Amino acid sequence: MRSVTTLPQLLCIGAGPGNLGLAALARSLTPGQIDIGIIERRHDLTWHQDQILPGTTLQNSWYRDLVMSADPTSHFTFANFLHRQGRFQRFLSSGITAPSRAEISQYFQWVGAELGVVETGTQCTSLRYDAASDRFEVGLKTGPLATTRTASHISVGTGTTINLFRDRNFAETDSIVYADALARSRRCRTAGRILVVGGGQSGAESFLHAITAAWDGDTPREVVWITRDSCFRGLDTGHFARDFFAAGFPQQFFNLSWAERQRLNAENVTAGRGISPGTLSRICETLYNGQLSSGPQVQTRLRPFTEMLELELRNDQPVATLRRGTEAAPEVEAFDLVILCLGHRQGAGAFAQDMLDLDDMALNPDYSVACETVPPGRVFLQSDATGSHGLSDTNFVAAPHRNAIILNSLLDHPHFDTQQDDLFAEFSPAVPPAPARGAACLSKFG
Numbered sequence: 001m002r003s004v005t006t007l008p009q010l011l012c013i014g015a016g017p018g019n020l021g022l023a024a025l026a027r028s029l030t031p032g033q034i035d036i037g038i039i040e041r042r043h044d045l046t047w048h049q050d051q052i053l054p055g056t057t058l059q060n061s062w063y064r065d066l067v068m069s070a071d072p073t074s075h076f077t078f079a080n081f082l083h084r085q086g087r088f089q090r091f092l093s094s095g096i097t098a099p100s101r102a103e104i105s106q107y108f109q110w111v112g113a114e115l116g117v118v119e120t121g122t123q124c125t126s127l128r129y130d131a132a133s134d135r136f137e138v139g140l141k142t143g144p145l146a147t148t149r150t151a152s153h154i155s156v157g158t159g160t161t162i163n164l165f166r167d168r169n170f171a172e173t174d175s176i177v178y179a180d181a182l183a184r185s186r187r188c189r190t191a192g193r194i195l196v197v198g199g200g201q202s203g204a205e206s207f208l209h210a211i212t213a214a215w216d217g218d219t220p221r222e223v224v225w226i227t228r229d230s231c232f233r234g235l236d237t238g239h240f241a242r243d244f245f246a247a248g249f250p251q252q253f254f255n256l257s258w259a260e261r262q263r264l265n266a267e268n269v270t271a272g273r274g275i276s277p278g279t280l281s282r283i284c285e286t287l288y289n290g291q292l293s294s295g296p297q298v299q300t301r302l303r304p305f306t307e308m309l310e311l312e313l314r315n316d317q318p319v320a321t322l323r324r325g326t327e328a329a330p331e332v333e334a335f336d337l338v339i340l341c342l343g344h345r346q347g348a349g350a351f352a353q354d355m356l357d358l359d360d361m362a363l364n365p366d367y368s369v370a371c372e373t374v375p376p377g378r379v380f381l382q383s384d385a386t387g388s389h390g391l392s393d394t395n396f397v398a399a400p401h402r403n404a405i406i407l408n409s410l411l412d413h414p415h416f417d418t419q420q421d422d423l424f425a426e427f428s429p430a431v432p433p434a435p436a437r438g439a440a441c442l443s444k445f446g
């Protein structure tokens with residue numbers, strides 16, 4: 001138990017929705033109870049800026065914001081953001097349920113500005129625990145200036161890393177683009193034959209972008225969309241899938257056996273990953289209406305079971321080797337533009353593991369790192385606990401519950417109600433909540 005005179009000092013690395021939500025939720029505490037600072041390497045707080053294509057929307061409803069489900073009275077709700085911008089009533093009248101990604105990015109920037117604790121343009125370069133002072137030492141770099149800061153606790157919210165095709169970043173070419181850079185790609189406006197690789201939400205958005213007027217009037221000749229999966233999968237937005245995003249779900253998930261957790265995540269992957277219903281509708285309507293139109297036609301081919309084996313540039317033109325299933329002979333095809341939408345991999349756990357030089361690592365119920373050599377100060381992970389806390393953890397909609405648990409743990413008392421009986425289903429038998437820390441509650445992360 002910490003001394004009551006010690007103020008926990010929490011330094012957050014990364015100003016994505018995870019840590020912004022943490023600082024926002026903490027504002028309802030008595031001033032000074034938890035002193036929080038946030039370090040962000042970028043110079044602004046835009047959210048997935050280069051993946052904001054025209055018409056892209058949130059995959060969830062507007063009320064699943066950074067704080068509402070943990071503290072509906074918070075200043076930092078999306079509703080209050082709209083109110084402060086003078087457009088709350090018009091938003092309601094519009095009937096929009098899933099706001100545009102551009103507007104959510106504005107909301108996150110507003111939260112950051114209102115908090116006033118984010119230091120932008122500063123990268124965390126090292127993290128180590130100093131046993132003598134019982135504090136973490138964080139190495140920082142702002143331009144050429146290197147500094148060190150100390151903190152009692154750390155929250156790592158460094159986000160995901162895009163999956164590369166065979167470790168190649170293709171940064172040198174405009175005719176092979178990763179989805180996270182598509183919005184700023186110049187090539188999009190002139191492409192004739194386009195290949196979209198990947199059947200998830202980013203693949204669907206890129207395909208839709210390619211077959212609609214987003215190309216400044218230049219109609220591509222043909223757009224081919226491939227996935228190695230057996231189909232283009234939709235997101236499960238059914239009523240029971242919402243249980244996975246309830247405040248009480250992480251605790252129930254934590255009480256399952258390791259095998260049960262893996263099974264639940266594997267069998268319900270589409271509750272957290274898949275093409276949102278709005279995007280699917282727009283794709284199908286565009287394809288159908290295209291058949292009726294007498295204007296210039298974009299030829300489209302949707303090819304499940306198809307894997308890209310190789311991708312190379314020949315005289316500046318992308319040439320892809322594609323194979324249908326495992327039996328067919330590979331086909332070599334030339335394109336004008338290849339858009340790679342290969343998903344993301346989690347990063348917070350790897351960041352903490354590398355920085356603290358940990359061998360084996362797991363998470364406690366309060367999202368703090370647990371391992372044999374872990375120091376008494378806590379390192380919490382944002383958005384990287386699907387293995388231990390369930391499949392919703394990678395989405396920012398899980399942030400309010402996670403952050404309520406983290407803050408309760410730092411305060412050593414349940415300021416936020418995180419034990420709500422708010423699920424329809426009972427995934428695990430009702431057992432007393434596991435203690436926040438300790439060897440008994442070790443659990444794999446990620």
Ligand SMILES: Cc1cc2nc3c(=O)[nH]c(=O)nc-3n(C[C@H](O)[C@H](O)[C@H](O)COP(=O)(O)OP(=O)(O)OC[C@H]3O[C@@H](n4cnc5c(N)ncnc54)[C@H](O)[C@@H]3O)c2cc1C
Pocket residue numbers: 013014015016017018019039040041042048051057058059060122123124125157158159160202344382383394395396397398
């Ligand atoms: C295109 C796209 C759409 C999505 N749509 C949804 C959606 O509709 N609903 C939903 O719930 N989830 C959605 N997600 C998932 C969502 O983005 C993540 O859940 C969320 O952004 C994770 O938040 P985070 O704060 O953990 O990380 P991030 O948002 O990735 O933020 C990490 C931050 O850390 C900074 N950083 C990294 N390393 C350092 C360092 N060494 N020093 C300082 N700063 C550093 C980065 O610059 C970045 O700003 C989407 C993801 C993508 C890619």
